[in-house]
Amino acid sequence: MPDGTKRADIRPGLPVSIVLKKDQRTGALTEGVVKDILTKSPYHSRGIKVRLTDGQIGRVRLIRSPG
Known part of the structure; x- marks a missing residue:
């Protein structure tokens, strides 16, 4: 499963888990759908x-399977 370190693995509309700037210390994941890379x-x-469809910005930690 891709880990989110390669730009080629990520595209708008993909469900992902990201770490927000405020959560970098704890590593807490936020789930959402990619809007912009x-x-x-x-x-x-x-x-x-990436920027999620709800406007949150963070680094991709996990690319989830659609659906």
Whole structure:
């Protein structure tokens, strides 16, 4: 299962679990659907930064299977 460090694995409409900036210490995950991909580079060791459809921004930790 992709871990969210490669930009090519992520696309709008994909259900993901992200870590918000405020939750980086605890590692608490927030679930949502990708609206925009904010990281420009093809790879990021801590996860690709995305904006969810509800406006929250964080780094992808887990790509969930649709449905």
